[in-house]
Amino acid sequence: MKNLLRNFEQIFVTKHLLFWTLIAVPVALTAGSAVALFLWLLDVVTRFRWQHEWLLYFLPLAGVGIYFLYRSAGKNAEAGNNLIMDEIHQPGGGVPVRMAPLVLVTTLITHLFGGSAGREGTAVQMGGSIAQLLGRWFRLKPEDIRIILMMGIAAGFGAVFGTPLTGAVFALEVLAIGRIKYNALLPCLMASLFADIVCSAWGIHHTQYVISLTAALDYWLLLKVILAGVAFGLAGNLFAAATHQVKKLGNGVFKTHKWLIPVAGGLAVILLTFAAGTGDYLGLGVTSKDPGGISIVNAFHAQGVDDWSWLWKLVFTAVTLGMGFKGGEVTPLFFIGAALGHTIAVYTGAPIDLFAGLGFIAVFAGATNTPIACTLMGVELFGPDHVLYFAVACFTAYYFSGHSGIYAAQRTAVSKLGKES
Structure with missing residues (x-):
């Protein structure tokens, strides 16, 4: 009887992994491609700003534009990463589709005019927004929506830095201090890994860093x-x-x-x-x-x-x-x-x-x-x-x-x- 139960357990695990693999593919394809587009555009606007340093003087005006973009079309999307994390903790209204294009455009505006900012927030928000949309299309249950949102975080983070393992663990670890729930570990790893592969396939190259120290433990x-x-x-x-x-x-x-x-x-x-x-x-x-x-x-x-x-x-x-x-x-x-x-x-x-x-x-x-x-x-x-x-x-x-x-x-x-x- 125990052996029979073990066999059923393995069948369940196989079915579970197959299900999330099929979900991970579209998440990774869309999120990885979106991140690739973002990184390419970010490089373009950065180099353009370097060639036209006077753009910095229009940063206050650019900020007003960003403010009114979110006021007119953003609604709850302005909460950004925190909205995605809140939806994972306690599903509510969901992550809006408009979050992805809004954060993409406004981040590029920030960088074009000289604001000091990064890129992970944009990638994570695009990944979360895309994941929520796919979750609706696939008619996922609320508990599965949590997992696909974590996959979106992992895919965005893993692709934007070229660190798929980090992306998967970050999506699990960032939600709560002192506790990691592993129910989404493999789905997040698959989404992060596939998204990184997709991003690289678009010709995006990440910065290489070298530490030359080779001495033994000191x-x-x-x-x-x-x-x-x-x-x-x-x-x-x-x-x-x-x-x-x-x-x-x-x-x-x-x-x-x-x-x-x-x-x-x-x-x-x-x-x-x-x-x-x-x-x-x-x-x-x-x-x-x-x-x-x-x-x-x-x-x-x-x-x-x-x-x-x-x-x-x-x-x-x-x-x-x-x-x-x-x-x-x-x-x-x-x-x-x-x-x-x-x-x-x-x-x-x-x-x-x-x-x-x-x-x-x-x-x-x-x-x-x-x-x-x-x-x-x-x-x-x-x-x-x-x-x-x-x-x-x-x-x-x-x-x-x-x-x-x-x-x-x-x-x-x-x-x-x-x-x-």
């Missing part, structure tokens, strides 16, 4: 990694707090004329650019117009960034996103972390490329409370040789970043003190 270096992890966690917490406070300040000052919020934000970014003396903190920040400028790529080299580059980028991005412009937080977090890691390495005598890589993933881990996904990202981006350092930096940053993060809809299932909610 306990003195490990101690430096732990201390750096504390700094990375505090930086992640500072970014999340700054972004929330800027948003709160803008809403408080311009209670009756909300359209003035992005105007003030755009003017602040212009003034910050003059104060910093460079335009390298505008836009994505992966590379810069000047090959020797301040960027994520150059943070991995000895002369790549200044001591306070990480704080400049933090302020630029908190103002941009807190004042209503669109995009993601993750790539700016990569910039902040890589620049901070570079600075720490210079003053502690640690390997610059290793600490830039550690900061890259660990500040992100602290700001999003996703240490496992970020450790895996380190392996996917930099190789497995330093996985212990990756884990130590990410886990330490996670504990020192507090319980708040960049996603307001993220819940606390188990506190970092070990108490269940």
Whole structure:
């Protein structure tokens, strides 16, 4: 009888996997293609802005355009990633189809005119919006809608960074601090992997990073990694707090004329650019117009960034996103972390490329409370040789970043003190 039950269980598992594989294919095809289009357009508008730096002066006007686009057509889509996460926690009105084109267009506008923002939020929102639409077409049950929304997050994240394993785990880990539910693990992995393949098939290439350190485990270096992890966690917490406070300040000052919020934000970014003396903190920040400028790529080299580059980028991005412009937080977090890691390495005598890589993933881990996904990202981006350092930096940053993060809809299932909610 037990053997018979086991056979039935295997049949059920096979049927379950076949069902979600069939669902994962259209999710990946559409989300992967949408992300490919977005990344191509993002590269086009970034290079265009580099050639026409005067576009920055129209950033306040662009912000007004974004405001009225969402006011006239956005409705609940303005909640962005938080709306998708809320729908996974407690299905309600659903994720609207209009979210995908709106966030695509408004993110491109933000980058075209010099706002400091990322790309993950756009990719995740497009993935979630597409997944919700497909869920309706397939007439999925409410519990299956939750899974397909997680697949949309995984597909968008995995495709936009070229990290399919990270995308799958991030979609599960980001929902609640301290707890991961594995019921959507394989569907998310399939969606993320297929979406990355689709995105690459369109000719999209992701930035390659190299950590040259080949030495065996060094306990003195490990101690430096732990201390750096504390700094990375505090930086992640500072970014999340700054972004929330800027948003709160803008809403408080311009209670009756909300359209003035992005105007003030755009003017602040212009003034910050003059104060910093460079335009390298505008836009994505992966590379810069000047090959020797301040960027994520150059943070991995000895002369790549200044001591306070990480704080400049933090302020630029908190103002941009807190004042209503669109995009993601993750790539700016990569910039902040890589620049901070570079600075720490210079003053502690640690390997610059290793600490830039550690900061890259660990500040992100602290700001999003996703240490496992970020450790895996380190392996996917930099190789497995330093996985212990990756884990130590990410886990330490996670504990020192507090319980708040960049996603307001993220819940606390188990506190970092070990108490269940």
